[in-house]
Amino acid sequence: xxxxxxxxxxxxxxxxxxxxxxxxxxxxxxxxxxxxxxxxxxxxxxxxxxxxxxxxxxxxxxxxxxxxxxxxxxxxxxxxxxxxxxxxxxxxxxxxxxxxxxxxxxxxxxxxxxxxxxxxxxxxxxxxxxxxxxxxxxxxxxxxxxxxxxxxxxxxxxxxxxxxxxxxxxxxxxxxxxxxxxxxxxxxxxxxxxxxxxxxxxxxxxxxxxxxxxxxxxxxxxxxxxxxxxxxxxxxxxxxxxxxxxxxxxxxxxxxxxxxxxxxxxxxxx
Amino acid sequence: xxxxxxxxxxxxxxxxxxxxxxxxxxxxxxxxxxxxxxxxxxxxxxxxxxxxxxxxxxxxxxxxxxxxxxxxxxxxxxxxxxxxxxxxxxxxxxxxxxxxxxxxxxxxxxxxxxxxxxxxxxxxxxxxxxxxxxxxxxxxxxxxxxxxxxxxxxxxxxxxxxxxxxxxxxxxxxxxxxxxxxxxxxxxxxxxxxxxxxxxxxxxxxxxxxxxxxxxxxxxxxxxxxxxxxxxxxxxxxxxxxxxxxxxxxxxxxxxxxxxxxxxxxxxxxxxxxxxxxxxxxxxxxxxxxxxxxxxxxxxxxxxxxxxxxxxxxxxxxxxxxxxxxxxxxxxxxxxxxxxxxxxxxxxxxxxxxxxxxxxxxxxxxxxxxxxxxxxxxxxxxxxxxxxxxxxxxxxxxxxxxxxxxxxxxxxxxxxxxxxxxxxxxxxxxxxxxxxxxxxxxxxxxxxxxxxxxxxxxxxxxxxxxxxxxxxxxxxxxxxxxxxxxxxxxxxxxxxxxxxxxxxxxxxxxxxxxxxxxxxxxxxxxxxxxxxxxxxxxxxxxxxxxxxxxxxxxxxxxxxxxxxxxxxxxxxxxxxxxx
Numbered sequence: 050x051x052x053x054x055x056x057x058x059x060x061x062x063x064x065x066x067x068x069x070x071x072x073x074x075x076x077x078x079x080x081x082x083x084x085x086x087x088x089x090x091x092x093x094x095x096x097x098x099x100x101x102x103x104x105x106x107x108x109x110x111x112x113x114x115x116x117x118x119x120x121x122x123x124x125x126x127x128x129x130x131x132x133x134x135x136x137x138x139x140x141x142x143x144x145x146x147x148x149x150x151x152x153x154x155x156x157x158x159x160x161x162x163x164x165x166x167x168x169x170x171x172x173x174x175x176x177x178x179x180x181x182x183x184x185x186x187x188x189x190x191x192x193x194x195x196x197x198x199x200x201x202x203x204x205x206x207x208x209x210x211x212x213x214x215x216x217x218x219x220x221x222x223x224x225x226x227x228x229x230x231x232x233x234x235x236x237x238x239x240x241x242x243x244x245x246x247x248x249x250x251x252x253x254x255x256x257x258x259x260x261x262x263x264x265x266x267x268x269x270x271x272x273x274x275x276x277x278x279x280x281x282x283x284x285x286x287x288x289x290x291x292x293x294x295x296x297x298x299x300x301x302x303x304x305x306x307x308x309x310x311x312x313x314x315x316x317x318x319x
Numbered sequence: 320x321x322x323x324x325x326x327x328x329x330x331x332x333x334x335x336x337x338x339x340x341x342x343x344x345x346x347x348x349x350x351x352x353x354x355x356x357x358x359x360x361x362x363x364x365x366x367x368x369x370x371x372x373x374x375x376x377x378x379x380x381x382x383x384x385x386x387x388x389x390x391x392x393x394x395x396x397x398x399x400x401x402x403x404x405x406x407x408x409x410x411x412x413x414x415x416x417x418x419x420x421x422x423x424x425x426x427x428x429x430x431x432x433x434x435x436x437x438x439x440x441x442x443x444x445x446x447x448x449x450x451x452x453x454x455x456x457x458x459x460x461x462x463x464x465x466x467x468x469x470x471x472x473x474x475x476x477x478x479x480x481x482x483x484x485x486x487x488x489x490x491x492x493x494x495x496x497x498x499x500x501x502x503x504x505x506x507x508x509x510x511x512x513x514x515x516x517x518x519x520x521x522x523x524x525x526x527x528x529x530x531x532x533x534x535x536x537x538x539x540x541x542x543x544x545x546x547x548x549x550x551x552x553x554x555x556x557x558x559x560x561x562x563x564x565x566x567x568x569x570x571x572x573x574x575x576x577x578x579x580x581x582x583x584x585x586x587x588x589x590x591x592x593x594x595x596x597x598x599x600x601x602x603x604x605x606x607x608x609x610x611x612x613x614x615x616x617x618x619x620x621x622x623x624x625x626x627x628x629x630x631x632x633x634x635x636x637x638x639x640x641x642x643x644x645x646x647x648x649x650x651x652x653x654x655x656x657x658x659x660x661x662x663x664x665x666x667x668x669x670x671x672x673x674x675x676x677x678x679x680x681x682x683x684x685x686x687x688x689x690x691x692x693x694x695x696x697x698x699x700x701x702x703x704x705x706x707x708x709x710x711x712x713x714x715x716x717x718x719x720x721x722x723x724x725x726x727x728x729x730x731x732x733x734x735x736x737x738x739x740x741x742x743x744x745x746x747x748x749x750x751x752x753x754x755x756x757x758x759x760x761x762x763x764x765x766x767x768x769x770x771x772x773x774x775x776x777x778x779x780x781x782x783x784x785x786x787x788x789x790x791x792x793x794x795x796x797x798x799x800x801x802x803x804x805x806x807x808x809x810x811x812x813x814x815x816x817x818x819x820x821x822x823x824x825x826x827x828x829x830x831x832x833x834x835x836x837x838x839x840x841x842x843x844x845x846x847x848x849x850x851x852x853x854x855x856x857x858x859x860x861x862x863x864x865x866x867x868x869x870x871x872x873x874x875x876x877x878x879x880x881x882x883x884x885x886x887x888x889x890x891x892x893x894x895x896x897x898x
Contacts, residue, residue: 174628192559193522196552200518209706217519220702224600225526 050134050186054080055121057114057140058087058099061304065098067293069141073102076139079150084121112203114140114179115214119201126195136184136194143180144294145254145261147287153232153260154183162230163187164222167261168246169231173212176219177229178247181261188227197221233259248272251279255286268298268305345412349375349389350732352415356390363387371732383409392425508536508591508606508657511583513576515543516709517597518552523702525556525563527600533607538563539583544573576711577669577677584663593657594678598701598710599625601654605698609657616692620658620685623694627701651682654699658685675711675719683727721815724807729818737822744825745847746775747840750816755780755792762800764837765844771801774844775825779805779816827851 054076060066077083083103088110089095099105106120118138125131135154146153157165164184166177188194197218204210223229233246237258251266251274253259262283270276280298284291349355350371357374361367364387368374378389388394395410398419413419510528514521521540528538540553542565550565557563566582568574584592591610595601605623612621666684669677685691707713725731747765751758762776778796796802805819813830821828829847831840 192555193526196522196555197519199548199552199555200522202547204706213519213704213706217523217704220600221519221523221526224523224530226530226603 051081051132052079052135052137053122053125053133054083054103054137054139055118056083056085056103057117057121057138058085058089059110059141060089060095061301063090063092063095065095066141066297068144068290068297070098071290072139072141072143072145073099075146075150076137077102079154080137082125084125086117086121088117112201113207113210115201115210116203119198123195123198126189126198133189134186136189137182138179139181142265143261143263144267144283144290147254147260147262147290148257156235157183157230157232158185160230160235161228163227164219165230165232167231167259168233168250169229170246172244173216174220175223175229176216177231178245179215179218180263182218188222191225191227193221193225245271255282264294264298267294268302345379345409346372346375348415349379349411354390354393354411354415359391360387360389370735372735379409379412383411394425398424506535506591506610507589508533508593508610509583509587509589509660510536510538510593510595511580511587512538512540512595512597513543513579513583514540514545514549514553514597515573515576515579516545516547516549517707518545518547518549520702520704520707521549521597522552522556523600524595524597527602527605528595529560529562530603531601531606532603533610535589536562536606537587537589539566539586540564541566541568541579541583543568543576543579544571575671575674575677577671577673580677581668581671584668587660590660591657592660592663594653595699596654596701598704598707599654600700600702602696602698602700604696606657608694608696608698609655612692612694613657616690618690618692619662620656620689621692621694622652623655623657623696623698625652625655625699625701627703651679651686652699653678653682654701656682656685656691662688673719673722675715675717676723679720680723680726683723687727717812721812724815725818734818734822738824738826741824741826743851744775745773745827745829745844745851746777746820746824747829747831747844747847748816748820748824749776749778749831750813751778751780759792759795759800761831761837761840762796762802765840766800768841769844773848776800776802777805777816777820777824778802779807779819781807 056073056076058065058069060069073083073085080103084106085099085103086106086108087095087099088108091099091107096105096107106117108117108120112119117140122136122138125133126136162185164177164182166182167180168178170176170178184194201214204213219229231246233250233253237250237253247259247261247263248266248271250259251262251272254262266272267276267280267283270279280291280295284295355371355375355378357368357371360374360378360382364374364377364382368377375389378387383389383395389411393411393414398410398414410419410424414424512521512524512528514524525538525540528536540557540563542550542553544567553563553565557565564586566586568579568582580594593606593609609621609623612623613619662685665688666681669681671677673680749758749761758778762778765774765776780792793804796804803823805816807815807819817828817830827847827850829843831843
């Protein structure tokens with residue numbers, strides 16, 4: 050099974066954080082072709098690091114991650130030699146994978162979902178959270194996937210991106226008759242919850258219920274579970290995977306705050 | 320509230336002559352009969368009249384002695400070959416009073432009245448009879464090698480001596496499925512989908528057609544001059560599915576959604592027509608449920624319910640919230656409408672002169688032709704995308720909707736009659752669009768200064784808003800604050816709210832400001848009350864439609880007599896143009 054993967058990267062200081070490099074290393078073990086799309090002001094060292102994992106595309110920091118994924122995927126999907134069996138998109142907004150990508154892909158292949166992610170949110174309408182999405186063969190073969198990415202253009206703000214692309218992608222897939230799935234639901238049989246499942250179910254990542262942890266959950270603690278408590282527990286449970294995460298959070302905290310206030314800085318999509 | 324002059328001729332028919340003299344004024348007699356065709360009369364007279372009553376008065380005073388006739392199917396010479404020489408012997412009034420016995424007013428009158436009732440026979444009616452049989456309303460357009468009924472009517476006026484045999488044959492109607500029978504297996508549904516610059520939204524719309532449980536469809540996507548990758552995306556999908564045809568509007572650049580739908584309808588091959596906008600999708604069972612409802616109701620058209628997501632809330636456009644408030648007309652949505660090709664042809668093309676609201680106009684035209692079956696299935700879903708800034712609702716003023724509203728839903732004659740009998744006093748009208756809490760506050764603030772006996776308050780809501788808070792708002796407004804609540808079947812604008820209110824309002828109408836400003840509300844009411852009390856005040860009556868800009872009505876003419884408002888006799892787009 051041939052797998053194409055696109056990874057969206059941004060770092061306000063142009064660096065590649067340890068947990069991001071680890072993610073790319075794991076992703077490269079399952080991707081036959083990995084395209085890294087960065088909107089960061091890369092240092093030479095970072096450029097060399099990212100290029101070591103796949104084809105590197107550097108682009109202007111506009112359009113959030115969907116435009117980055119478009120830049121990485123569209124040439125491949127519209128190529129006459131497109132024969133991919135699976136397409137993955139991901140970004141650097143989370144720490145993980147906390148178990149092997151091969152295991153994740155094998156378990157989700159058995160679920161039969163045509164398009165799946167780590168978590169399925171029921172906010173507004175059911176949608177796969179875009180920080181990690183896998184399109185299986187029936188979707189890759191459909192003209193809809195290439196047409197979707199063809200239609201992606203920069204939008205004015207994060208909510209517009211969420212509404213049109215994150216919700217719109219799942220709406221399109223569901224309407225086209227493809228089945229949607231999530232790793233969290235498969236592993237835990239989670240019932241629909243109000244709110245973001247990556248926040249509500251953060252503790253499932255301490256077991257094998259969630260293979261990723263959102264940096265936003267650790268940095269901003271939107272669920273009020275205690276940021277220090279969560280981070281300490283993860284550092285104790287996964288010392289290798291969480292090496293350097295604390296420093297990364299502190300280093301980027303101010304830049305992310307500025308980005309949320311409206312300055313033209315990379316924003317997390319989900 | 321329906322304009323009787325727009326009712327189809329073949330449906331209304333001619334009045335029964337009972338042989339007894341009528342005591343009603345001749346003008347009223349003619350007006351109530353529905354025989355008088357103002358458009359026909361204006362063509363003969365070479366001038367236009369502001370309303371039917373004025374045209375009838377002209378006919379009775381001068382027109383008929385000059386040889387002008389009130390209807391293409393009323394020929395005084397045929398009615399009585401001896402001639403109508405006496406001034407007081409008006410042939411139309413005489414006919415309506417029954418004084419002419421059993422004589423028909425036109426050689427083809429019986430043909431039309433007797434034979435035009437059956438759809439199957441209409442298809443082969445010859446010449447002039449076919450013209451009238453197919454012409455169900457003044458808006459019906461006949462496709463006769465490019466000749467339209469309005470053109471034909473003008474030709475008839477110019478060439479009254481034209482021999483019937485020289486008239487072109489009527490357009491062969493598409494075979495109309497017998498609604499009493501089950502639609503034939505695999506009856507084709509033609510789905511018309513207009514699109515312009517919606518490369519992502521249209522994918523979802525198309526996918527929703529492709530996943531219909533009913534397999535007998537063709538999809539006609541009409542690209543109205545897209546300048547982005549919409550065309551490329553359509554080509555991708557059409558290449559993979561032969562049931563999809565991509566058409567384009569004929570000129571370079573956009574021609575509008577009405578023209579796009581007309582292109583789609585012209586290319587449609589199916590026995591049924593359905594419409595889908597690019598920001599809608601159908602649930603998989605939509606066509607199947609709609610066709611089943613058609614079979615069950617034995618009609619030619621069916622409307623499913625629609626839902627739209629506004630923010631986090633799904634709004635279900637179901638049956639009228641309260642039929643007594645909304646004249647029984649639910650929110651019109653063409654995305655839930657499926658009808659036979661024959662009925663679609665009868666309704667005619669979409670009005671390309673309406674930049675916005677052409678779907679409403681067409682929908683109500685279909686409704687005027689016959690009953691719509693309804694289903695309880697909410698299978699047409701609209702997903703509002705706030706990032707889309709080029710939609711008609713955001714680029715075109717809402718008064719376009721008033722044009723369709725005024726043509727179809729307002730009985731102007733009845734309104735004029737009613738407003739002349741209004742009791743003295745003031746009616747304050749609020750066009751409530753959203754912010755129901757603010758509306759309640761506004762009414763409460765007015766009531767602190769003006770009890771119901773002094774000032775009537777009418778609040779007009781739109782059917783398309785969220786329903787959850789309506790019932791409680793109505794209770795507060797009516798039971799506690801003594802207001803009257805009306806429901807508008809489409810978007811609520813100032814002028815249309817005034818029109819709805821005018822039917823039962825007191826003699827003076829006051830429109831509330833767009834912004835909820837209690838001080839401004841009180842000032843407007845004070846001016847109106849001063850007028851009622853005879854104190855000279857800054858009351859501005861409604862300027863004539865041909866000189867006014869109706870779009871400024873809410874701002875400039877805050878106080879107007881209900882009777883003057885009723886004299887508007889509809890909103891023509893030209894009345895909104897200019898300064």
